[in-house]
Amino acid sequence: MKVLVIGSGGREHALVWKIGQSPLVEKIYCAPGNPGTATIAENVALQVDDLVGLLAFARKEAIDLTVVGPELPLSLGIVDLFEEHELKVFGARQNAAIIEASKAFSKDLMKKYQVPTAAYEVFTEVTPAIAFLDKLGIPVVIKADGLAAGKGVIIAQSRTEAVAAVKDMLSGNAFGAAGARVVIEEFLRGEEASFLAFTDGKNIVPLASAQDHKAVFDGDQGPNTGGMGAYSPAPVVTPAIHAKAMAEVMRRTVDGMAAEGRPYRGVLYAGLMIDGDSVKTLEFNARFGDPECQPLLMRLKSDLVPVLLAVANGDISRVELEWYDQAAVCVVMASQGYPGDYPKGDVIDGLEAAAKLEELVVFHAGTAMQGGKIVTSGGRVLGVTARGKTVREAIERAYRGVAAISWKGVHFRRDIGSKALK
Ligand code: AMP
Ligand code: GLY
Numbered sequence: 001m002k003v004l005v006i007g008s009g010g011r012e013h014a015l016v017w018k019i020g021q022s023p024l025v026e027k028i029y030c031a032p033g034n035p036g037t038a039t040i041a042e043n044v045a046l047q048v049d050d051l052v053g054l055l056a057f058a059r060k061e062a063i064d065l066t067v068v069g070p071e072l073p074l075s076l077g078i079v080d081l082f083e084e085h086e087l088k089v090f091g092a093r094q095n096a097a098i099i100e101a102s103k104a105f106s107k108d109l110m111k112k113y114q115v116p117t118a119a120y121e122v123f124t125e126v127t128p129a130i131a132f133l134d135k136l137g138i139p140v141v142i143k144a145d146g147l148a149a150g151k152g153v154i155i156a157q158s159r160t161e162a163v164a165a166v167k168d169m170l171s172g173n174a175f176g177a178a179g180a181r182v183v184i185e186e187f188l189r190g191e192e193a194s195f196l197a198f199t200d201g202k203n204i205v206p207l208a209s210a211q212d213h214k215a216v217f218d219g220d221q222g223p224n225t226g227g228m229g230a231y232s233p234a235p236v237v238t239p240a241i242h243a244k245a246m247a248e249v250m251r252r253t254v255d256g257m258a259a260e261g262r263p264y265r266g267v268l269y270a271g272l273m274i275d276g277d278s279v280k281t282l283e284f285n286a287r288f289g290d291p292e293c294q295p296l297l298m299r300l301k302s303d304l305v306p307v308l309l310a311v312a313n314g315d316i317s318r319v320e321l322e323w324y325d326q327a328a329v330c331v332v333m334a335s336q337g338y339p340g341d342y343p344k345g346d347v348i349d350g351l352e353a354a355a356k357l358e359e360l361v362v363f364h365a366g367t368a369m370q371g372g373k374i375v376t377s378g379g380r381v382l383g384v385t386a387r388g389k390t391v392r393e394a395i396e397r398a399y400r401g402v403a404a405i406s407w408k409g410v411h412f413r414r415d416i417g418s419k420a421l422k
Helices: 010-019 051-060 071-076 078-084 094-101 103-112 126-136 159-170 239-259 293-299 304-313 351-355 391-404
Strands: 002-007 027-032 065-068 120-123 140-144 153-156 182-186 191-199 204-206 215-217 221-224 229-232 266-275 278-285 327-335 360-364 367-370 373-376 380-388
Touching: 002 010, 002 051, 010 027, 010 293, 010 304, 010 360, 010 380, 027 051, 051 071, 051 078, 065 078, 065 304, 071 078, 071 094, 078 094, 094 103, 094 239, 094 278, 103 120, 103 182, 103 239, 103 278, 120 126, 126 140, 126 159, 126 182, 140 159, 153 159, 159 182, 191 239, 191 304, 204 239, 229 293, 229 391, 239 266, 239 278, 293 327, 293 360, 293 380, 327 391, 351 360, 351 391, 360 391, 380 391
Parallel strands: 002 027, 002 065
Antiparallel strands: 120 182, 140 153, 140 182, 191 204, 191 266, 215 221, 229 327, 266 278, 327 380, 360 380, 367 373
């Protein structure tokens, strides 16, 4: 088989790495990919939003399966387009990817189908929005409706901050059109977990549990990022919490989407807030989480390709996933300044030394090849991911890898996984 993976982050490197282990696969392409995917796949210089170019490439190369990593092409309808041309593709169709592309849509869906979530309302005007946030009190959560690369959520700790966020979003200054509508919601306390499942629109096969670290600094301080590290399994997802998440979140959402005429096929990612035995949904994503995908795929024992094919074919009733007992931890190495502005083009040292470490893979995200050297080219640069018999061992291994790698201005959190040790 020939497989095309779309995207260029740590998630896509992890997908290419896992797909590359399948005996079913002869050749992998990655568009546009990065220097990490280039060691396994052939990178193709096509951007993720170039739907016409990607379609032409897939037809010309007779690609047997296309796997879509990021949300942007899903929300642009790449799956619909490929299906119209009878190409097999893994991912949510446009009318289902809206579950991530519009927070107002997903909140209304949750309300309609009794999926537990924070109290909220949707606004397009400043005055009623401020009246509602005054009713909720501080802290309060303000979310841009549309896609904002994981940065469209403000947790306001003062009324001044809340009012400024609402005005910034609704005026279009922050996030452009994505902020033309805002969701204002109740602040929830607890511990977060990422709950992912494959679904064909009817059957649901959950992945192992995972937890992300969204804030940029240790101790969950500072602004939210796309994710500074992740681990699996997440002890906060006890068997009771798992059962509740399956019944009240996944089942109701998959059935609700089908009832809305938007059958969901792909991987559905629920961001959960867990507090005692309460499980509430913070958001949905229509794709694999990044960095969660990296530790999850390192723990997956089953061949991923038949699973992706079964989803693409619309029947996962016979899919079973097998996992390694080991834990896996991913530490993201980022550019200084991320999630704000950051420098690019700094030479990364130590990748060869890190590659020699056992049970460890350095997944590339924002890297580029320049004059024969690998340099930084994005906010999240590498995902150093390791397996261990326990979370503690996986943490130690991952940080051994991190210690081997350096560049000018590297930033990473030193507490990834520590919540799992409590
Ligand atoms: P979202 O993109 O909606 O998941 O929001 C990004 C992050 O903001 C989440 O992972 C949480 O850390 C935080 N967050 C979102 N909604 C809430 C909420 N209602 N209460 C507390 N934290 C939240
Ligand atoms: N790590 C969070 C996300 O992928 O949205």
